[in-house]
Structures are given as structure tokens and as C-alpha cells.
Amino acid sequence: MEERFIKQIAFIIxxxxxxxxxxxxxxxxxxxxxxDAEHSWHLCMMAMILQEYSNEKIDLLKVLKMVxxxxxxxxxxxxxxxxxxxxxxxxxxxLAGAKRIFGxxxxxxSKEMFNLWQEFEAKETKEAKFAAALDRLEPLMQNYHTKxxxxxxxxIKGDRVxxxxxxxxxxxxxxxxxxxxxxxxxxxxxxxxxx
Amino acid sequence: MEERFIKQIAFIIxxxxxxxxxxxxxxxxxxxxxxDAEHSWHLCMMAMILQEYSNEKIDLLKVLKMVxxxxxxxxxxxxxxxxxxxxxxxxxxxLAGAKRIFGxxxxxxSKEMFNLWQEFEAKETKEAKFAAALDRLEPLMQNYHTKxxxxxxxxIKGDRVxxxxxxxxxxxxxxxxxxxxxxxxxxxxxxxxxx
Numbered sequence: 468m469e470e471r472f473i474k475q476i477a478f479i480i481x482x483x484x485x486x487x488x489x490x491x492x493x494x495x496x497x498x499x500x501x502x503d504a505e506h507s508w509h510l511c512m513m514a515m516i517l518q519e520y521s522n523e524k525i526d527l528l529k530v531l532k533m534v535x536x537x538x539x540x541x542x543x544x545x546x547x548x549x550x551x552x553x554x555x556x557x558x559x560x561x562l563a564g565a566k567r568i569f570g571x572x573x574x575x576x577s578k579e580m581f582n583l584w585q586e587f588e589a590k591e592t593k594e595a596k597f598a599a600a601l602d603r604l605e606p607l608m609q610n611y612h613t614k615x616x617x618x619x620x621x622x623i624k625g626d627r628v629x630x631x632x633x634x635x636x637x638x639x640x641x642x643x644x645x646x647x648x649x650x651x652x653x654x655x656x657x658x659x660x661x662x
Numbered sequence: 663m664e665e666r667f668i669k670q671i672a673f674i675i676x677x678x679x680x681x682x683x684x685x686x687x688x689x690x691x692x693x694x695x696x697x698d699a700e701h702s703w704h705l706c707m708m709a710m711i712l713q714e715y716s717n718e719k720i721d722l723l724k725v726l727k728m729v730x731x732x733x734x735x736x737x738x739x740x741x742x743x744x745x746x747x748x749x750x751x752x753x754x755x756x757l758a759g760a761k762r763i764f765g766x767x768x769x770x771x772s773k774e775m776f777n778l779w780q781e782f783e784a785k786e787t788k789e790a791k792f793a794a795a796l797d798r799l800e801p802l803m804q805n806y807h808t809k810x811x812x813x814x815x816x817x818i819k820g821d822r823v824x825x826x827x828x829x830x831x832x833x834x835x836x837x838x839x840x841x842x843x844x845x846x847x848x849x850x851x852x853x854x855x856x857x
Contacts, residue, residue, distance in 0.1 A: 479707065480803070485703075486696070494681055496679075504704070505697070511730045513674055517674075527723060531730075535726075576711060641667075
């Protein structure tokens with residue numbers, strides 16, 4: 468086998484570990500926590516089906532690439548809840564993870580994946596904004612359908628949920644209206660405290 | 663909410679069930695069986711990294727769409743091992759599943775997804791051939807790395823593995839050479855019987 472192919476196969480085997488990284492959110496039927504591979508697949512499906520709600524016309528291929536790779540860094544860094552106060556520690560560990568794991572690939576692909584991941588993290592391009600909106604929307608929907616299971620488990624208040632997730636509107640004002648309604652219903656039903 | 667959006671959200675929630683459909687193959691570390699969401703995500707990653715080995719230049723976006731949706735039908739039909747003798751039963755159940763599940767979507771998206779799934783199943787276009795090659799390659803790699811765990815569990819002989827998987831070469835002669843070497847090594851090491 469050629470060196471290039473050996474590197475590609477090593478990467479493909481390494482990323483299998485993402486199936487062991489469990490998130491704070493639970494599946495829609497509340498049976499267990501979701502892992503990063505399942506989550507990333509669900510974002511792919513959401514990108515395909517919901518692309519028309521992006522504020523700006525997006526390159527779907529680029530969004531798919533981003534959501535496919537966006538959590539690879541968690542193989543090394545682990546999963547931090549989006550409401551974490553440890554943002555600096557999270558960023559440092561994830562950057563180290565990106566360098567190690569994407570570094571397994573041949574140089575051209577390593578650069579492409581690293582750049583895609585940085586673009587996703589920066590949330591500045593229209594594709595990154597839409598991908599980030601989906602990344603926020605899926606756990607919101609899961610919480611809504613599990614009587615706020617993850618928010619209750621982690622003692623997250625309604626105002627914090629609204630504050631952290633309002634970035635969804637940068638990618639899609641339409642999806643943010645939908646998300647806001649779900650959060651407010653959870654507060655109104657007394658599933659989570661407002662503040 | 664508009665009717666179109668309600669249908670899209672209902673579909674996105676329904677497909678969460680794919681996370682409960684477990685395959686016959688095991689994760690690379692042999693810790694447990696893999697589910698269809700994890701498998702579909704892994705094929706996305708393989709399509710991105712290995713596209714250069716397709717026999718023909720492919721439209722990556724189309725391949726990704728195919729691998730994202732290819733196992734949705736198993737929510738209703740369940741997972742059949744690729745070596746099953748029940749091909750007619752499998753086809754009938756999967757077709758019914760495709761009609762029901764893609765039928766949850768608005769008509770334009772329902773048609774697009776159904777057509778993509780049928781194109782994948784027919785294995786005639788270059789994108790379908792490459793997607794099908796990846797769909798065969800991932801479980802082969804998993805078997806190779808778990809001392810043929812799934813082949814042994816299901817009493818599959820080496821000649822049958824070679825016969826069923828040689829279709830990989832229709833998508834990629836390069837990947838078939840790699841796959842064939844793995845299968846032959848499993849036979850030569852005595853992990854599975856040849857016939």
C-alpha cells in the first residue's frame with residue numbers, strides 16, 4: 468500500500484472512537500444519551516432537509532463536510548456541555564485534538580479538514596452559521612421531547628438556554644423562532660426554572 | 663408552523679429510530695455492535711477521504727446524500743446481514759419502509775429521497791457504485807480488525823465473503839485490492855474457513 472493510503476486508512480480507523488464519546492443530551496425516546504457519531508449523522512440529515520431555512524443560500528456540500536467532522540476533536544477533548552464555564556480549557560484541548568487527529572491524514576486532506584473545523588468554530592461564514600444553528604437545534608429538540616431531561620440533569624435555567632442558543636438566528640431566523648417557542652414552552656410548563 | 667415545516671420536523675424526529683437499529687458488525691475495538699446511524703456517519707467520512715479511489719470521478723455531494731439516507735428503510739425492515747438468503751423478503755420490507763418513512767416529507771423532498779435510495783439500491787450510476795463499495799468496505803475493515811468477529815458469529819465462509827464483496831471493484835478497483843487482501847489474510851490465518 469502507498470503511504471498516502473496507509474495514512475487515510477489509519478485516520479478512518481482512529482475516528483471510530485467518536486462512537487464512544489457520549490453527549491449530555493438524550494435520544495428522542497429518552498432511552499439513553501446520544502454519542503457524537505449519531506449526533507453528527509443527525510446533523511447531516513437536518514442539513515439536507517432544512518437547508519431552505521438558512522438566512523443565506525448555502526453550499527450544502529460544505530455544510531455537510533463541516534457537520535461530519537465538527538466533533539472529531541472530542542475523541543481527545545471529550546464532550547463539554549454547551550453551557551460549560553470551562554471555555555478556555557475546552558478550546559485548548561480541542562485545538563490539540565484537531566492537530567493530532569487531522570494530522571494523521573496526508574497533508575492536503577489534513578489542511579482541508581483542519582480549516583473546515585476552524586471555519587465551523589469561528590461561526591463567521593454563512594455555512595458555519597447554518598451548521599452551528601443545526602448543532603444547537605438538535606439538542607434543543609431532544610430536550611423538548613424528553614421533558615427537558617438534559618437541562619434538568621445539568622441544572623440549566625431557561626434564561627441561560629435562551630441566551631446561549633439565540634445564536635441560532637445568525638444561521639436561520641426561522642429556526643430560531645421554532646427553537647425559542649420550544650424553550651419558552653418548557654419554561655411555561657415548569658419543566659425548567661426561568662432564572 | 664407551516665405544514666411543510668411540520669412534515670420536515672416529523673421526519674427528522676422519526677429517523678432518530680435508526681440509532682436503535684444494530685448491525686451484525688462490531689466496532690473496531692470489538693466492544694459492541696454498531697448501529698445504523700454510526701455506520702452511516704462513518705461512510706460519510708470514508709466518502710470524503712477516499713473519493714480519489716473511485717473508478718470514475720464522482721459527485722461527492724450525491725454520494726454523501728446517498729450514504730446519509732441509505733439505511734433509513736431499516737427502521738421498518740430491520741438489519742439483514744449482507745449474506746442473507748432472504749433477499750426477496752428484505753427487498754419487500756425495505757420498499758415498504760422507504761414509502762412510509764420518506765413519505766413523511768413534503769412531496770418534493772419525499773421524491774428526492776426515494777429516488778436517491780432507489781439509485782443507491784440499483785448500483786448502476788457511478789455514485790451508487792462508489793457508495794455501495796464503501797458500504798461493503800467498512801464492515802470488511804471491522805471484521806479484519808476484530809479477528810473476523812461478525813463472520814465467525816454468523817458462520818460465514820471465506821469464499822462467500824469474497825463472492826459477495828467483489829462488487830466493491832465496480833466502484834473502486836483500488837479499494838477492492840485492499841479488501842481482497844484483508845479477506846485472504848483472514849482465511850490464511852485460519853480465522854474463517856475458506857469454504
